Amino acid sequence: MKAGIYVHIPFCESRCIYCGFYSTTAKDWCTRYVDALLKEMRMRSDELRSLYPDNECTIDTVYIGGGTPSTLSTEDIARIINTIKEVYPCTTREITMEMNPDDVTPALITSVRTLGVNRISLGVQTFSDERLRFIRRRHNAAQAVKAVETIRRAGIDNISIDLMFGFPYETLDDWQNDLNTALKLRPNHISAYSLMYEEGTPLYLLLQNGKIKQTDDDTCLAMYTMLMDTLSANGYEHYEISNFCLPGYRAIHNSSYWNDTPYLGFGAAAHSYNLLTRSWNVADIKEYINTIKRGKLPSDSERIDNDTHYDDIITTAMRTHEGVDLKRLKPEYRDYALRSAKSDIDGGLLELTNDHLRLTRKGLFVSDMVMSNLMKV
Known part of the structure; x- marks a missing residue:
């Protein structure tokens, strides 16, 4: 049996106005958090083996996400990856790490490549400096372009970039310009999502207070159509609703979510799935660390009955090209x-x-x- 590992790094230098994921700017907790993270990995080392004693389980993919994993020190990144390799039997075909463009340096890429990271997911979002400032991203468009070039020169050639469309007042021409810039960089993989207004985020409050206007549905549909047509015409496979890749570069880890593959999630707010149960860690860094210190797992879980499993398959596999x-x-x-x-x-x-x-x-x-x-x- 193949399984995946997801590691949640909740630290950010600053929060984007649209983000609904659990994150914090309290970076003074980093070392304590990574200590707890490694302890959780060891506490759960037999989790899949005990459930499937007759089926050897190996870790096929690792995804380090966040938050902003690239804000960690290279020493902490090394501790995380080396502990995974030490504690779990690994045949890792893919180790992905999320990065912000302004964190990318030749030294960082060289360090993580040495540790086995062979895929970078870059949070570009848009190549418009105006829109980047609006969502409070730390980088600018020039840094995003340079980051892709730096990653390639430092020896990692599997690069994914995230893009967003449907910004307030964004036009179809604006979106086409973003796509054209992305195509000039020729990343192996592109994930593209409509901007979401999640309750509790600063973006949602701007909308509720009438300070911005949400892009209408017809324009968003036109942007999605443009996305599909432009990328398909340039050799990208549309293999999942929001994901496109050059031939041979599907995201292996993310595909496990859509293909009913077990995965272990480590860290605050991380989710896990083992075919029988779904579990989730507490979305509070202090409580997460303190619970681990007491030798307990900071998680809740639910049993997956047959109807729920069927629904899970529908809502994941149906997102893919194969269905x-x-x-x-x-x-x-x-x-x-x-x-x-x-x-x-x-x-x-x-x-x-x-x-x-x-x-x-x-x-x-x-x-x-x-x-x-x-x-x-």
């Missing part, structure tokens, strides 16, 4: 899926090909609704 492999489902759930899908197949939102139920291009635009129609719970 849901009906052969993976028990007969009762396969029959339920086919019955539930009939109206959307007739309406051109779903298609059934070689026992795979997948979204059509038309269905991509209303994917949440289509998946909801297929779910049990």
Whole structure:
């Protein structure tokens, strides 16, 4: 059995106005946090082995996300990666680390490459300095371009960049310019998302107070269409709703989320999934550290029943280009899926090909609704 590891680094130099992930600017907690993180890894070393004693489990992918992992010292990054290799049997094909463009230096890339990091996910978001200032990113467009070049020169050639569209007052021409700049850099992978207004974020408060205007749905759909058409015309595979790659460069770790692969999540607010249960750590750095110090795991969990597992498969696999492999489902759930899908197949939102139920291009635009129609719970 292959499994993945996700490590959450919650530290940021500053908070972006749209971010709903758990993070903190209290960097004086870094060393204590990494100490607790490594202890959690050791406390859970037998977790998958005890659940599947007859099936050897190896760690196939590692993803270090956040927050901003690139704000850690190279010593702490080394402690994290070396502890994973020490505690868990690893056959790691992919070790990804998220970075901010302004953190990227030749020395940092050389250090993490030596540790085994072979993929960098770069938080670009946009190549517009005006929009970067609006969302309070620390870097500018020139730094983003330079970061991609620095990463390549330092010996890591698997680069993913994140982009956002649907900023207030952003035009289609603005978005096309972002895509054109990205294509000049030719990253191996591009993740692109519509700007979200999550409750409790500064961005949400600006909207609620009438200080900004949300981009209308028609414009966002036009931007998504432009994204698909532009990247496809330039050789990128659209393999998941929000993810595109050059041939052979799908994100292996992220694909595990969409393909029902177990993963262990370490750190405050990190989630884990072992096919039988889903668990999540407390989203509070102080409580996380103090609980680990007492020798206890700072987590809650829920048992996954058959209906929930079916729904999980629908809401993850349906996001992919291949869709849901009906052969993976028990007969009762396969029959339920086919019955539930009939109206959307007739309406051109779903298609059934070689026992795979997948979204059509038309269905991509209303994917949440289509998946909801297929779910049990």
